[in-house]
Amino acid sequence: MRVMTEQGNERIEVAEIQLANRLSELDRLHAFFDGIGHRSNWTDRLRWDLTLSCEELLTNTITYGYPQGGDHLITLAVNAEPGRIEVKLEDDAIPFNPLEQDEPDITLSVEDRAIGGLGIFFVKRMMNEIIYERTLTGNRLTLRKIW
Amino acid sequence: MNIVTAQRDGATVMSIEGRLDGHHAQEAEAAFMALTGEGHTRFVFDFTQMQYISSAGLRVVLVAAKKVRTLQGRLVCANMSDQVRDVFEMSGFLSILETAASTDEALNLLKA
Numbered sequence: 465m466r467v468m469t470e471q472g473n474e475r476i477e478v479a480e481i482q483l484a485n486r487l488s489e490l491d492r493l494h495a496f497f498d499g500i501g502h503r504s505n506w507t508d509r510l511r512w513d514l515t516l517s518c519e520e521l522l523t524n525t526i527t528y529g530y531p532q533g534g535d536h537l538i539t540l541a542v543n544a545e546p547g548r549i550e551v552k553l554e555d556d557a558i559p560f561n562p563l564e565q566d567e568p569d570i571t572l573s574v575e576d577r578a579i580g581g582l583g584i585f586f587v588k589r590m591m592n593e594i595i596y597e598r599t600l601t602g603n604r605l606t607l608r609k610i611w
Numbered sequence: 612m613n614i615v616t617a618q619r620d621g622a623t624v625m626s627i628e629g630r631l632d633g634h635h636a637q638e639a640e641a642a643f644m645a646l647t648g649e650g651h652t653r654f655v656f657d658f659t660q661m662q663y664i665s666s667a668g669l670r671v672v673l674v675a676a677k678k679v680r681t682l683q684g685r686l687v688c689a690n691m692s693d694q695v696r697d698v699f700e701m702s703g704f705l706s707i708l709e710t711a712a713s714t715d716e717a718l719n720l721l722k723a
Binding site for chain 1: 630632633634663665666667669670673674676677680694698701702703706707708
């Protein structure tokens, strides 16, 4: 993990973490955002929104992105300044654009509700901007949150 | 995540503590399914000590709600924090699941 903080009138924090393609790595994701949130004086709500958005995308990538298995690393980079946070997620997984997924029908009854499909929907609700790019080796998602 | 199970007033109170996320969801689902396998059908999910829930956690709650319907049982979710409640609201689950402000209220609902 790399962390760089500039103190002063404008507090900017740049931090990066690499996570292996295992769901147990989500514990490290939580610790990562707990640390940044504490240092940058984020509200609990802001930390929750950022952590949840990243978890949803990481869980998808870890669960579905590597049908051949093997060990892979996913890089998560945060650039936070007062009022504005940008997160970049980069992987070497199979091509997957979450923005092309159908939205779940959240009005259906318990019997009719499909299991799953909510994760991306949450990210869209919580972030102000989501950009998907296919890279030479995988996928890059950029999330922007204004607060 | 930690799960504490207790029997109260003929219902099973499952306290899900900590983070119900993509890492722990399967374990929680297995714990619930084991209880239904033992014949339990009336549940309170107590979220007092829940720090965090994601869609993987909501999935477990939906699986449980579907399961109790097939067993003609019931499930009430109790003691949600504001942030947990917001995630349920965002997913539309608040309008399809039974919820209660406290465990006592949940147990009263189950008696009705």
